[in-house]
Amino acid sequence: MGKYLLRRILQMIPVVLGTTLLVYALVFALPGDPVKAMFGDKPINAAVAAQIRAEYNLDKPFIIQYLLFLKNALTLNFGNTFSGQPVIDEIGQAFPVTIKLALMAFVFEAIFGVIFGIISGLKKGKWYDSVILIVSLLLISVPTFVTGFLAQYFIGVKWRLLPVTAGSDPGFLDLLMPAMVLGSVSMAYIIRLTRSEVSSNIAEDYVRTARAKGMSNGSVIMRHVLRNSLIPVVTYLGQDLGALMSGAMISETIFNVHGIGFLTYQSILKGESNMVVSIVTLLTLIFVVCNLAVDMLYAALDPRIRYA
Amino acid sequence: MKKKGLALAAVVCSAAMLLSACGGSGSSSSSSSNGGKNVISLFDTEPQNPLIPGNTNETGGGMVLRGLFSQLVRFDNKGNPVNDQAQSIKPNADGTQYTIKLKSGLKFSDGTPIKAENFTKAWSYVANAKNAQKCSSFFSTIKGYDDLQKADGLKGDEQLSGLKVVDDTTFTVDLKSPDATFPIKVGYSGFAPLPASFYKDTKAFGNAPVGNGPYKFDSWKHNTEIKVVKNPNYKGDDKPQNDGVTFKIYTKMDAAYADVQAGNLDALNSVPQADLKTFQKDSSLQAYNKPGSSIQQFTIPANLAHFQAGTEEGTLRRQAISMSIDRKGIVNKVLNGIGEPAHEFTAPVIPGYSATLKGNENLSYNPSKAKELWQKADAISKDTDQLTIAYNSDGDAKPVFDAIVNSINNALGSQVAATNPMPTFQEFRDAISNRKVKGAFRSGWMPDYPSAENYLVQNFASSAADGQGSNDGDYKNPKFDAIMDQAYAAKSVDEANKLYQQGQEILLNDLPAIPLYYRANDGVAAKGVKGFAIDWQTYPTFVQMHK
Numbered sequence: 001m002g003k004y005l006l007r008r009i010l011q012m013i014p015v016v017l018g019t020t021l022l023v024y025a026l027v028f029a030l031p032g033d034p035v036k037a038m039f040g041d042k043p044i045n046a047a048v049a050a051q052i053r054a055e056y057n058l059d060k061p062f063i064i065q066y067l068l069f070l071k072n073a074l075t076l077n078f079g080n081t082f083s084g085q086p087v088i089d090e091i092g093q094a095f096p097v098t099i100k101l102a103l104m105a106f107v108f109e110a111i112f113g114v115i116f117g118i119i120s121g122l123k124k125g126k127w128y129d130s131v132i133l134i135v136s137l138l139l140i141s142v143p144t145f146v147t148g149f150l151a152q153y154f155i156g157v158k159w160r161l162l163p164v165t166a167g168s169d170p171g172f173l174d175l176l177m178p179a180m181v182l183g184s185v186s187m188a189y190i191i192r193l194t195r196s197e198v199s200s201n202i203a204e205d206y207v208r209t210a211r212a213k214g215m216s217n218g219s220v221i222m223r224h225v226l227r228n229s230l231i232p233v234v235t236y237l238g239q240d241l242g243a244l245m246s247g248a249m250i251s252e253t254i255f256n257v258h259g260i261g262f263l264t265y266q267s268i269l270k271g272e273s274n275m276v277v278s279i280v281t282l283l284t285l286i287f288v289v290c291n292l293a294v295d296m297l298y299a300a301l302d303p304r305i306r307y308a
Numbered sequence: 309m310k311k312k313g314l315a316l317a318a319v320v321c322s323a324a325m326l327l328s329a330c331g332g333s334g335s336s337s338s339s340s341s342n343g344g345k346n347v348i349s350l351f352d353t354e355p356q357n358p359l360i361p362g363n364t365n366e367t368g369g370g371m372v373l374r375g376l377f378s379q380l381v382r383f384d385n386k387g388n389p390v391n392d393q394a395q396s397i398k399p400n401a402d403g404t405q406y407t408i409k410l411k412s413g414l415k416f417s418d419g420t421p422i423k424a425e426n427f428t429k430a431w432s433y434v435a436n437a438k439n440a441q442k443c444s445s446f447f448s449t450i451k452g453y454d455d456l457q458k459a460d461g462l463k464g465d466e467q468l469s470g471l472k473v474v475d476d477t478t479f480t481v482d483l484k485s486p487d488a489t490f491p492i493k494v495g496y497s498g499f500a501p502l503p504a505s506f507y508k509d510t511k512a513f514g515n516a517p518v519g520n521g522p523y524k525f526d527s528w529k530h531n532t533e534i535k536v537v538k539n540p541n542y543k544g545d546d547k548p549q550n551d552g553v554t555f556k557i558y559t560k561m562d563a564a565y566a567d568v569q570a571g572n573l574d575a576l577n578s579v580p581q582a583d584l585k586t587f588q589k590d591s592s593l594q595a596y597n598k599p600g601s602s603i604q605q606f607t608i609p610a611n612l613a614h615f616q617a618g619t620e621e622g623t624l625r626r627q628a629i630s631m632s633i634d635r636k637g638i639v640n641k642v643l644n645g646i647g648e649p650a651h652e653f654t655a656p657v658i659p660g661y662s663a664t665l666k667g668n669e670n671l672s673y674n675p676s677k678a679k680e681l682w683q684k685a686d687a688i689s690k691d692t693d694q695l696t697i698a699y700n701s702d703g704d705a706k707p708v709f710d711a712i713v714n715s716i717n718n719a720l721g722s723q724v725a726a727t728n729p730m731p732t733f734q735e736f737r738d739a740i741s742n743r744k745v746k747g748a749f750r751s752g753w754m755p756d757y758p759s760a761e762n763y764l765v766q767n768f769a770s771s772a773a774d775g776q777g778s779n780d781g782d783y784k785n786p787k788f789d790a791i792m793d794q795a796y797a798a799k800s801v802d803e804a805n806k807l808y809q810q811g812q813e814i815l816l817n818d819l820p821a822i823p824l825y826y827r828a829n830d831g832v833a834a835k836g837v838k839g840f841a842i843d844w845q846t847y848p849t850f851v852q853m854h855k
Contacts, residue, residue: 032734036741038356038442041752042365043766043777044741045444047437047457055440084358084514085530093530149562157569157592164570165563167556168532256556256563258532265559266354266531271734 008295012288016281020073023280024066027273034058034271038082056082056274069274073281079274081267087275090263091282097166098259101175101252102244105183110237113187117194117233118226124199132195136188144247148181148254165256178255182248186240190233197229204228231301238294242287348837348853351564351576352555354531358514361500362434362441370497371577371847372555375536376519377500380408380427381491382546387601387657387758387844389492392544393422393501393520395477397494403486403797408494410477415541416503417524424479428471430502438462443498445777446756449490451482465507486797488804489761496757522548522851531557549839549854568593568832574855575833575840575848581704584644584830593832594840599648599656600829601844602754603763604708606697607781607821612747613693614685617783617818624685626819627670629695631678632719635671638711639825646830650823652812654763657829657844658755660805667816671823675719682720696747698728700736705750712824740780751780751821758844760808765792768820783820 035049035058053059056079057068072079078087116136120129139147155177156164166174201207202225210220249261256262260279267275298305355369361377364370380394391397395409414422433439435447437459447453451470456462470482483490493499501520506513517525522544523536537552556573558564561580567573569592579587579595588595608626610617615625635649648656650671651663697713699705709727716725728747730736739745755762766772770789772779788811795807831848833840839852 030732030734032732032736032738034734036738037734038365040366041737041778041780042756043445043772044775045437045442045457046775047459048440048442048444051437051440051459083354083356084511090530093532152563152566157566160570164566164572167572168529253560254563256558256560256567258557262559263531270356 005292008292012285015288016284019284020070020277020281021066023277024069024273025062027268027271027276028062028065030271032271034082037271056080065273069277073278078278081272081275082270087278090275091260091278094259094263095282097170097257098245098248098252098261100170101179101182101248101257101259102241104172104175104179105186105244105248106237106241108179109183109187109190109240113190114194114230114233117191118198120191121195121198121229122202122221124195129195132191136191139184139188144181144185144250145254147184148178148251151177151181152254166258167256168258170257175257178251178257181254182244182251186236186244190236193233193236194229197232198225201225201229227301231298234297234301235294238290238297239287242283242290245286246283346551346855347554348550348552348850348855349554349556349572349574350848350850351558351561351573351578352534353559354557355534357442358511359517359525359528360441360506360510360514361502362430362443362498363514364497365442367846370845372534372536373497373500373517373519374521374845374847375523375553375850376517376521376525377497378519378521378542378544378546379495379497379499380410381495383495383758383844385841385843385849387659389495389758390545392495392546394494397491399488399490403488403490403799404483406481406483406490407474408479408481412477413543414520415543416501416518416520417539417541418503418505418518419541420503420505422501422503422520423476424473426501426503427499428467428473428479429507431471431499432456432467433464433502433507434498435468436462436464436466438464438466441498443496446493446496446498449483449485449487451484453484485793488796488798488801489759492757492759492761492801522546523553526552533557546851548851550850553850565832568834571834571836573834574837575831575850575853577829577831577842577846577848579646579830579832584646587830587832590832593834594837596829596831596833596840596842597646598829598842600827600842600846601655601657601758602752602827602846603650603653603655603823604750604752604825604827605650605653605821605823606699606709606712606748607751608695608748608819609743609745609781610783610820614689615695617781617820618785621685621688623818624681624688626822627817628678628681628685628720629716629725630670630819630822631672631674631681632716633712633822633824634673634715635825636673638708638715642707642711643825646828647825648828649825653767653815653821653823654760654808654812655755655826658758658760658763659801660760660808662809665809665816666813670816670819678719682724694723695725696728697725697749698730698736698739698745698747699750700731700733701729702732708824709750741775743782748822749780752827753778754846755844760805760812761792761795764808764811764815768815781820783818785814785818785820788814788818 035052057065116132120132155161162177163174252259252261264279353368356366357363378392381389382392395411398407434441436456452468473479503518522542524539526535526537528534534555564576568576608615616622639647651668699709713725713727766778770784773782791811795804798804829842831842841849
């Protein structure tokens with residue numbers, strides 16, 4: 001187990017190096033010149049532009065820029081934004097907000113997804129099964145920004161039930177609507193996943209055996225059906241926590257949540273490679289760690305799986 | 309299990325409802341805790357630079373600086389300059405030297421007095437290339453500017469030789485050549501004075517500036533909001549009607565629009581594309597829609613084959629293209645009437661604007677005349693190339709340029725023009741400044757200060773061509789340049805404006821760029837907010853706003 005964990009952690013190093021290089025190259029390859037763009041359509045003072053380029057190493061060849069970035073990153077210095085703020089500070093401010101939002105969305109989709117999935121899986125063909133299926137199909141097929149705008153208009157502007165946007169220092173209620181919108185698509189997937197797993201497991205031999213042995217309906221479902229049905233759901237949820245953080249961009253812009261997605265969007269527009277690469281590296285790390293956690297959870301859920 | 313499951317679902321649902329019910333009251337309590345009743349909240353974008361006037365050339369930071377700093381002059385709602393920090397700005401006989409007297413008793417928000425030196429040092433700092441300030445080129449007409457442009461040999465504290473302090477409240481400015489617009493230019497935000505504390509730690513200052521404007525800096529939570537409060541040391545006439553302003557940072561206007569509808573935000577100084585059709589009928593907010601100061605046009609480079617500026621064929625073709633565009637139809641149908649067809653090269657809110665200049669019939673829709681001119685040009689030399697018009701497709705230019713191309717092709721022939729979209733503004737500007745665009749390209753102008761000079765000289769004078777300014781089409785006409793020089797030497801702003809109109813008549817004939825329309829100043833404010841308007845800079849008039 002310990003050895004396995006160590007190996008997995010060592011594997012992260014090439015993954016992180018690879019992504020930073022790739023992302024740095026992509027931002028570098030973006031057409032246009034961020035320094036020229038700073039002047040908009042106003043006259044560019046060549047001397048000033050040269051000074052700015054030198055300050056941000058933009059006058060150096062790509063590979064030197066990348067190595068300089070790596071060298072500084074090792075000492076936890078991720079550089080400054082064009083407005084002179086340390087990248088690490090801006091991420092430090094935005095990240096907790098996104099974590100809050102992603103966790104809320106995660107809890108929302110896990111609880112509602114599993115509950116509705118079980119209800120619908122246990123009673124296939126009932127009217128509420130059909131309703132759940134149709135609603136989940138709708139959530140999957142309608143893009144998040146449509147769900148987001150509709151929720152914002154009706155729940156926020158028209159009925160005034162929840163805050164329209166999150167604004168600064170968002171609390172639980174400020175983030176509730178963005179979290180529900182963010183988690184809605186995954187929730188629909190989880191409903192469908194749980195439903196099909198539950199309904200197929202319920203017909204398994206071991207369930208029949210358990211019932212034949214005289215176990216109560218409740219413990220058959222809890223111990224045998226659910227435990228086996230949840231393995232794919234947990235896999236999905238684990239992957240999704242990472243995806244929720246990076247996928248928060250759309251709901252963060254709709255609801256003006258000042259998180260990582262918001263920051264990434266602004267930084268890409270301004271061509272701030274330091275910021276974009278730092279954020280992507282962080283997200284990569286989260287993805288890798290989440291996957292590791294999922295793999296560990298398998299062992300807990302399925303005694304047949306053991307790590308050496 | 310069946311019952312249990314349903315019961316659990318019911319409990320969770322009712323909990324969610326309870327929470328959402330709390331949400332209603334929660335949001336209203338948070339909006340009142342916004343600090344006092346008379347604090348105005350505004351849409352803004354994260355400043356792209358530290359909050360230093362000389363280093364800010366975009367609206368995100370510019371809007372905040374409008375409240376934090378006052379210049380020698382400010383502009384009234386009609387765009388005319390009035391003295392603010394200055395007691396008087398007097399030129400010498402030939403307009404090459406200005407003597408500036410400050411009002412007495414002026415103070416920065418930290419209580420330190422404002423002296424002539426605070427202006428001269430600040431201007432030199434911005435002009436000095438070593439300090440990499442984005443507004444540096446605004447000082448290029450002052451003597452000594454060229455000496456401060458070789459960054460390698462400079463320390464950053466060298467002064468402009470053209471600025472001389474006479475006494476605590478007086479200084480003189482020597483210009484390279486006469487400039488009648490200088491007293492207007494000094495109203496631009498880059499000309500603000502800076503306190504001594506700025507030079508000790510410019511970085512700290514950029515995060516928490518000390519200014520001399522109607523407001524005092526309070527706090528800046530990056531990417532979230534900037535707060536300013538009334539400046540007790542401000543003694544000028546630009547007195548705030550509220551206790552403070554909160555600039556809320558958004559990336560998308562749509563979110564801000566929804567906030568205004570719900571009463572969570574007091575004003576948004578633009579209207580998202582999706583709401584242009586409905587915002588004036590929306591009863592949940594107050595709408596604003598008046599002619600603005602920004603002009604949209606497209607530039608045809610002066611040396612483009614068959615369109616060479618100043619040649620008979622080129623002029624005929626330029627006029628034909630211009631007359632084949634149905635500006636009114638485009639404004640009404642594509643822009644939902646939010647705008648005004650262009651009649652000249654400045655804008656309706658700029659002093660000296662005229663809708664009756666000689667030659668402006670070249671800007672009105674006349675497809676039959678256009679066809680006739682085009683055929684005349686064809687008789688000189690047959691044009692087989694298509695005229696492409698480039699624009700950046702990350703804004704909302706696409707529908708407009710599609711309509712323009714359709715209008716041209718309907719009038720002149722199906723293959724005359726085509727659009728050339730480029731994915732991002734960055735890429736688009738890069739191609740233009742490297743002169744890589746083959747064909748015409750979208751160009752717009754938003755003035756830095758309300759003067760015809762800022763539109764005409766920056767966009768069309770030879771001195772601004774070849775990368776020296778914003779004359780990206782490299783139009784060069786000595787006759788036009790001569791009139792601009794005369795206007796610089798004019799004795800009064802009125803006299804200068806007459807000359808600018810003469811200059812425009814040349815442009816209306818040569819059409820170095822094809823003026824299209826003036827984007828309206830449109831915006832929305834929450835109900836119950838008083839004094840809301842949008843000024844010539846497209847900022848909300850937040851100093852006058854109150855609840």
